Amino acid sequence: xxxxxxxxxxxxxxxxxxxxxxxxxxxxxxxxxxxxxxxxxxxxxxxxxxxxxxxxxxxxxxxxxxxxxxxxxxxxxxxxxxxxxxxxxxxxxxxxxxxxxxxxxxxxxxxxxxx
Amino acid sequence: xxxxxxxxxxxxxxxxxxxxxxxxxxxxxxxxxxxxxxxxxxxxxxxxxxxxxxxxxxxxxxxxxxxxxxxxxxxxxxxxxxxxxxxxxxxxxxxxxxxxxxxxxxxxxxx
Numbered sequence: 001x002x003x004x005x006x007x008x009x010x011x012x013x014x015x016x017x018x019x020x021x022x023x024x025x026x027x028x029x030x031x032x033x034x035x036x037x038x039x040x041x042x043x044x045x046x047x048x049x050x051x052x053x054x055x056x057x058x059x060x061x062x063x064x065x066x067x068x069x070x071x072x073x074x075x076x077x078x079x080x081x082x083x084x085x086x087x088x089x090x091x092x093x094x095x096x097x098x099x100x101x102x103x104x105x106x107x108x109x110x111x112x113x114x115x
Numbered sequence: 116x117x118x119x120x121x122x123x124x125x126x127x128x129x130x131x132x133x134x135x136x137x138x139x140x141x142x143x144x145x146x147x148x149x150x151x152x153x154x155x156x157x158x159x160x161x162x163x164x165x166x167x168x169x170x171x172x173x174x175x176x177x178x179x180x181x182x183x184x185x186x187x188x189x190x191x192x193x194x195x196x197x198x199x200x201x202x203x204x205x206x207x208x209x210x211x212x213x214x215x216x217x218x219x220x221x222x223x224x225x226x
Contacts, residue, residue: 035215037164045156045164045207047215061214062116095163101154101211103175105163 022096
């Protein structure tokens with residue numbers, strides 16, 4: 001069965017960076033884009049962008065350009081979200097999801113940015 | 116960007132009663148391939164979202180048939196024929212015809 005397993009929670013200082021992983025299994029990794037979604041505590045879902053798992057080409061949502069980097073390692077069927085120069089407002093749960101219609105989701109990774 | 120507007124924000128429902136959630140898009144969701152990529156998700160407290168409905172009215176595997184999606188163009192609805200306790204949480208619509216965007220969510224609670 002399709003599984004997306006994300007890395008664990010992270011506590012980071014403002015200005016630092018964090019890299020979240022999303023390990024996919026149970027399907028052909030390169031057949032579906034891998035999307036990322038942010039959920040600030042108590043708020044809704046925001047599409048951050050996705051990465052084409054065939055070409056490695058990322059596409060970012062309008063509010064997620066500059067400090068957000070999507071990448072892949074197809075040899076281990078894993079996608080990554082890196083956030084640079086962390087700010088307090090980056091504190092959120094980050095989800096990976098399969099495909100352009102989000103049919104499967106990871107368990108989420110809580111990132112807390114605090115001094 | 117396509118704005119998705121859900122209503123109501125909060126939906127108190129008695130167990131066993133029906134419920135409906137509306138979702139309106141700021142642009143037509145008819146894709147160039149003729150499909151309408153409008154999906155519905157359910158998020159229980161403390162859990163990841165789970166897709167219930169894709170392309171307006173198609174139920175995902177394992178989704179009870181008391182969940183029904185309908186609509187066209189810019190107006191869509193999720194119907195629950197008989198609310199059960201496990202339905203508590205947030206429901207989100209999402210369009211993927213254009214760059215993806217989610218509705219703001221509807222919180223379903225039991226009266």
